Amino acid sequence: MKAILFNSENPKEPLYIGETEKPILSENEILINVKATALNRADLLQRAGKYPPPKGASTILGLEIAGEIVEIGKNVTNHKIGDEVFGLVGGGAYAEYATIDAQMAISKPKHFSFEEAAAIPEVFLTAFQTIFWTFLGNEKTENQKSILIHAGASGVGSAAIQICKVVGMKVFVTASKSKHEFCKNLGADIVIDYKNEDFAKVISEQTEGKGVNYIIDFIGQNYWKQNIDCIAVDGKMAILAAMSGAKLENANLSKILIKRIQITGSTLRSRSLEYQRELIRQFSEFALPLFQNHKLKPVIDSIFDWTLAEQAHKHMETNQNKGKIILSVSE
Numbered sequence: 001m002k003a004i005l006f007n008s009e010n011p012k013e014p015l016y017i018g019e020t021e022k023p024i025l026s027e028n029e030i031l032i033n034v035k036a037t038a039l040n041r042a043d044l045l046q047r048a049g050k051y052p053p054p055k056g057a058s059t060i061l062g063l064e065i066a067g068e069i070v071e072i073g074k075n076v077t078n079h080k081i082g083d084e085v086f087g088l089v090g091g092g093a094y095a096e097y098a099t100i101d102a103q104m105a106i107s108k109p110k111h112f113s114f115e116e117a118a119a120i121p122e123v124f125l126t127a128f129q130t131i132f133w134t135f136l137g138n139e140k141t142e143n144q145k146s147i148l149i150h151a152g153a154s155g156v157g158s159a160a161i162q163i164c165k166v167v168g169m170k171v172f173v174t175a176s177k178s179k180h181e182f183c184k185n186l187g188a189d190i191v192i193d194y195k196n197e198d199f200a201k202v203i204s205e206q207t208e209g210k211g212v213n214y215i216i217d218f219i220g221q222n223y224w225k226q227n228i229d230c231i232a233v234d235g236k237m238a239i240l241a242a243m244s245g246a247k248l249e250n251a252n253l254s255k256i257l258i259k260r261i262q263i264t265g266s267t268l269r270s271r272s273l274e275y276q277r278e279l280i281r282q283f284s285e286f287a288l289p290l291f292q293n294h295k296l297k298p299v300i301d302s303i304f305d306w307t308l309a310e311q312a313h314k315h316m317e318t319n320q321n322k323g324k325i326i327l328s329v330s331e
Contacts, residue, residue: 003060003095004309004327011047014310022097023058029099030079031071035114037093037306038064039316039325040122040155041241042269046091047313053091054270062093063269065100066108066117067329076102084108086117088125088276090269094309096329103277106284109291112298119298119324120291123155126268127163127216128283130238134264135214136167146170147214148203148230150223152188153179153322156240158299160216161186166295172212174199182322186299200226211235221245228255236262299323305330 005018025031043061045051053059066086069079079085085105092098108117135147147164151157152173164171165187173183174194183191190206192199203212211232217223220242231237256263268276290296301321304312306329316325 001096023099027073027075029073030069030102032067032098033070034065034329035067036118037062037327038118057090058092060092064118064121065093065098066114088121115326116298119300123159126156127160134238135236146212148172148212149216150174151218152183155324158323161188162296200230203230219244233259239265
């Protein structure tokens with residue numbers, strides 16, 4: 001089969017379409033003829049040798065697939081050949097064919113294109129996991145909660161804004177000035193220009209000094225102090241990446257103690273199959289009706305033919321995208 005490949009010895013060489021072995025189906029999997037996939041920063045890191053795929057996963061890039069089932073394992077009963085599905089995989093999505101555990105595949109809403117479906121799995125599942133499993137849990141409260149979402153125009157950011165508005169939160173986001181209108185259109189209440197404004201000061205002013213209940217952070221080092229300053233008592237922060245660096249010097253832990261802050265690091269790709277299956281089940285129950293009635297929507301920045309994957313990667317590297325970058329798998 002054809003797949004997008006790269007030279008692991010020299011990752012700066014361009015991506016290219018090449019021939020590789022078609023994946024072998026296991027008894028609990030389905031084989032997908034991939035129609036569309038999507039970019040994630042994990043792809044850039046894996047290509048650079050900084051984020052290897054989980055044990056047993058394909059070494060081909062790509063975590064999100066949308067396409068048509070062409071073969072099913074002998075134990076599969078919840079899907080059939082010809083069904084159109086989308087889902088999250090541990091690797092192998094940049095290819096003509098990819099396998100996925102049958103319980104991880106989600107039926108594609110009929111009104112969605114394959115490109116729209118491919119824009120959902122990684123970002124919406126990450127946002128859902130963070131908001132419901134890390135933050136809300138079994139919390140019962142009648143008071144409106146507030147959240148700060150960094151990189152509001154990113155894939156996860158755009159998904160998180162929508163989910164938070166569905167559950168009734170007040171949403172603060174950081175984004176560059178050119179992306180403010182985009183974030184507001186998704187439902188953000190307050191958009192902060194991180195290049196020219198102190199987001200901790202803005203949040204303090206907007207919350208009468210109380211701070212936000214939750215923070216989703218992708219930045220790490222450069223935002224650490226401001227995050228701790230603007231989070232509320234009993235607040236929770238999820239660290240999903242550390243784009244500015246992962247090391248802290250002279251960090252003061254006193255506010256974490258005084259405010260009783262809970263800080264959680266979170267990944268999804270390395271989670272167990274059982275964990276991911278349950279996440280998919282709960283996400284599908286919550287989100288599919290909302291996609292059907294347009295209260296949630298996949299957000300696409302751009303669509304590239306997969307022969308232009310190198311160009312798509314360069315587009316992501318510039319941080320100019322608003323939403324997901326999609327690769328359409330042409331014949």
